[in-house]
Amino acid sequence: METSSAVIEQLLVRVDELESRMQIRDLASNYCHGFDKRDYEKFLSIWWGDCVWDIGPPFGRFEGHAGIHAAIHDVLWPAWQESHHLATNQVIRFSDPDTATSVCDVDCVGTLTNDEGCQIVGATYSDVLQRRAGEWKIKQRDVRIHYFNPVPGTRLAAPAAS
Amino acid sequence: METSSAVIEQLLVRVDELESRMQIRDLASNYCHGFDKRDYEKFLSIWWGDCVWDIGPPFGRFEGHAGIHAAIHDVLWPAWQESHHLATNQVIRFSDPDTATSVCDVDCVGTLTNDEGCQIVGATYSDVLQRRAGEWKIKQRDVRIHYFNPVPGTRLAAPAAS
Amino acid sequence: METSSAVIEQLLVRVDELESRMQIRDLASNYCHGFDKRDYEKFLSIWWGDCVWDIGPPFGRFEGHAGIHAAIHDVLWPAWQESHHLATNQVIRFSDPDTATSVCDVDCVGTLTNDEGCQIVGATYSDVLQRRAGEWKIKQRDVRIHYFNPVPGTRLAAPAAS
Numbered sequence: 195m196e197t198s199s200a201v202i203e204q205l206l207v208r209v210d211e212l213e214s215r216m217q218i219r220d221l222a223s224n225y226c227h228g229f230d231k232r233d234y235e236k237f238l239s240i241w242w243g244d245c246v247w248d249i250g251p252p253f254g255r256f257e258g259h260a261g262i263h264a265a266i267h268d269v270l271w272p273a274w275q276e277s278h279h280l281a282t283n284q285v286i287r288f289s290d291p292d293t294a295t296s297v298c299d300v301d302c303v304g305t306l307t308n309d310e311g312c313q314i315v316g317a318t319y320s321d322v323l324q325r326r327a328g329e330w331k332i333k334q335r336d337v338r339i340h341y342f343n344p345v346p347g348t349r350l351a352a353p354a355a356s
Numbered sequence: 357m358e359t360s361s362a363v364i365e366q367l368l369v370r371v372d373e374l375e376s377r378m379q380i381r382d383l384a385s386n387y388c389h390g391f392d393k394r395d396y397e398k399f400l401s402i403w404w405g406d407c408v409w410d411i412g413p414p415f416g417r418f419e420g421h422a423g424i425h426a427a428i429h430d431v432l433w434p435a436w437q438e439s440h441h442l443a444t445n446q447v448i449r450f451s452d453p454d455t456a457t458s459v460c461d462v463d464c465v466g467t468l469t470n471d472e473g474c475q476i477v478g479a480t481y482s483d484v485l486q487r488r489a490g491e492w493k494i495k496q497r498d499v500r501i502h503y504f505n506p507v508p509g510t511r512l513a514a515p516a517a518s
Numbered sequence: 519m520e521t522s523s524a525v526i527e528q529l530l531v532r533v534d535e536l537e538s539r540m541q542i543r544d545l546a547s548n549y550c551h552g553f554d555k556r557d558y559e560k561f562l563s564i565w566w567g568d569c570v571w572d573i574g575p576p577f578g579r580f581e582g583h584a585g586i587h588a589a590i591h592d593v594l595w596p597a598w599q600e601s602h603h604l605a606t607n608q609v610i611r612f613s614d615p616d617t618a619t620s621v622c623d624v625d626c627v628g629t630l631t632n633d634e635g636c637q638i639v640g641a642t643y644s645d646v647l648q649r650r651a652g653e654w655k656i657k658q659r660d661v662r663i664h665y666f667n668p669v670p671g672t673r674l675a676a677p678a679a680s
Binding site for chain 3: 360361364367368371374375378382384385386388389392393438440441442443444463465474507509510511512513514515516517
Binding site: 198199202205206209212213216220222223224226227230231276278279280281282301303312345347348349350351352353354355 | 447502
């Protein structure tokens with residue numbers, strides 16, 4: 195049998211990876227929570243300072259925290275009255291204990307500004323993630339939008355307060 | 357190097373938290389399975405006896421297992437012909453090893469009773485979870501419904517049996 | 519106190535189950551990624567050679583890798599111009615360390631061939647999973663489709679390239 199210190203060393207590596215998976219999942223979730231609930235501090239917290247957020251058409255490519263700020267405050271939040279993202283199908287791969295890639299699919303339902311109709315968006319996010327000083331954040335997110343179109347005749351409406 | 361018993365003690369704490377995360381995710385999933393598949397035993401099993409389920413308008417606030425029973429049997433299942441919830445974006449935070457909060461977003465597609473059209477609902481669930489005698493359940497779930505409206509002209513329909 | 523080797527033995531069992539959960543989640547995700555992104559190698563990699571994929575009406579029941587090939591290439595990919603699955607609500611149960619069952623709910627948005635309108639599908643997948651030689655794959659997937667119908671007037675459309 196292996197010495198128990200070698201076994202413990204391996205356990206530490208495996209538990210570290212499991213914890214990393216939880217933290218990387220939280221990044222994908224907090225992207226949605228921060229964006230949709232308009233919590234900029236939460237949204238910003240998922241990105242490294244030297245990040246790239248490449249949304250592509252129709253929104254563009256943004257670099258660093260200044261780019262995140264411009265994308266959110268000048269482009270995206272002004273474009274949407276409301277949005278509701280669901281992130282699923284996340285698959286994470288590690289190239290070393292501090293570097294990972296992730297792919298997830300996202301469904302978004304929302305209403306654009308100056309437009310009363312419901313829009314639906316389907317996209318795939320391909321991320322590069324890095325752990326620095328013990329914390330995981332997104333280094334790069336590439337977005338591929340599969341569809342982005344109205345559902346004619348449908349309007350999102352909250353229930354009336356009681 | 358630390359003594360191996362201290363290292364093992366820390367590993368036990370970390371693995372316990374990882375397992376707690378899995379169990380808390382199952383609660384969010386079994387809410388959907390129990391509700392949509394009309395499995396009351398499964399649905400009830402996620403709630404502590406002294407729980408609060410605060411759905412807000414248009415459905416109300418319910419307390420304890422008697423409240424869960426009334427909400428399900430007198431209000432919600434009678435209101436829906438069918439429903440299909442998807443729970444995603446779950447972020448869990450622990451305040452101690454036996455207490456956690458969770459936020460998740462939910463998308464629901466369904467058909468109301470006495471109404472042929474498809475309805476869509478988007479909501480956020482904010483939970484307080486407690487572990488008692490080794491088992492995690494929901495102590496409180498607060499619901500915020502973002503939208504709840506029809507998709508005019510759309511009817512949910514199952515494929516014909518072969 | 520227990521001898522530390524017994525404690526370590528239990529930790530190994532628990533960490534192994536946590537890792538199995540991650541791998542089983544990846545199977546559910548890679549089903550979606552492989553199917554929707556038309557990556558047959560990825561799609562095939564989730565199935566054991568003696569698998570059963572029982573979709574039921576309107577698509578049928580398929581056995582083994584030959585069945586998977588026929589389902590994908592002769593039936594399903596020809597039927598869809600595009601598809602976008604979201605897998606959620608996954609609950610995994612182990613009957614032993616190498617055998618598990620899983621239930622998840624899936625939402626799909628897509629466009630059929632020779633039809634311009636958007637279709638929506640809601641389904642539940644009930645799986646039997648086996649680990650062989652250290653690798654988890656699907657032994658059987660039973661599909662129950664709850665609804666499969668058009669959203670009249672809605673057409674999926676990608677944003678124009680810049």
